[in-house]
Amino acid sequence: MKPEQEQAIVEKHLREQGFRWTNQRSLIVRMAFATHDHFTAEELLDRCRKLDPKVSRATVYRTLAVLEEAGFVEGLETGDGGRRFEHVLGHEHHDHMVCLACGAIFEFRDDELERRQDLAAKRIGFRIERHSLRIYGACRDCQRGAAPRKGARA
Amino acid sequence: MKPEQEQAIVEKHLREQGFRWTNQRSLIVRMAFATHDHFTAEELLDRCRKLDPKVSRATVYRTLAVLEEAGFVEGLETGDGGRRFEHVLGHEHHDHMVCLACGAIFEFRDDELERRQDLAAKRIGFRIERHSLRIYGACRDCQRGAAPRKGARA
DNA sequence: GTAGGTGCAAACCTTTTGCAGCATG
């Protein structure tokens, strides 16, 4: 899907929910969808400020909350207390492996995993809203003794 | 396993690692293992202060870090930015479902889930250190319209 | 015109840290 399309979908959805479509939201959404990487709130703020230096931190946080609530963006914990976001539109659901040495994030997907989670939930009458599977450890490169990042545990 | 046994195991292990066994650590470990619930650092501090009002917050955090590092305790994110711990000794690994309405935490285990994670990791040469699967949603009771907790999203 | 959104700065909360004194091994 093209960025402009994604942008349009988000705009439509938010308008339908009664939200206003402001310049700031447009900018923040554009930056959040610009690449399929995993960004922190602060990084997103920086990107936005390159185009409009007066965007406020509060607006970025508030918009991220709206986007997360609407399901366009997903938060994931990085294992060292941090939190990153990724946009979801046009990308199938996937899980993550986080390298504790270099911080790299690998995505993977396994249908059987999903199925078994549904099953487990059904057993106790739990209605799934979302879920998060993260595997922490060392990626192939870091097992070979690459330099660990500052503060890494491994 | 009995609490005294668990206590003894932790003490032995920490001593062997060269850590000192202080009154504070003994107390903190005792409180952490007192029940198999999911507690925050602050709650653990409170419990400890009931028996010894001068235990410091810093010591609780430092001890939790040691225990987590040693694998006696595991942290888990609650989905609303919070963090809780549970003790692990004598309890098989399990995953969690977190009710976003009432905060209840349900444990479950599925060997096939574990197996498929190992497989996915093997495929990309990733060495697993730990992993965390959490399913967020509504528990059976809350689907029937029980009063949601303050600040709940659902 | 009027909600709702924004920017700013201050408040908040949880966790970490520097340091002087204390207690364990």
Next chain:
DNA sequence: CATGCTGCAAAAGGTTTGCACCTAC
């Protein structure tokens, strides 16, 4: 008796909030 641990208080991060002004609808 040396080092590691503790308590305190302050700092540090990351996120939220109160409020006056602004702007999309």
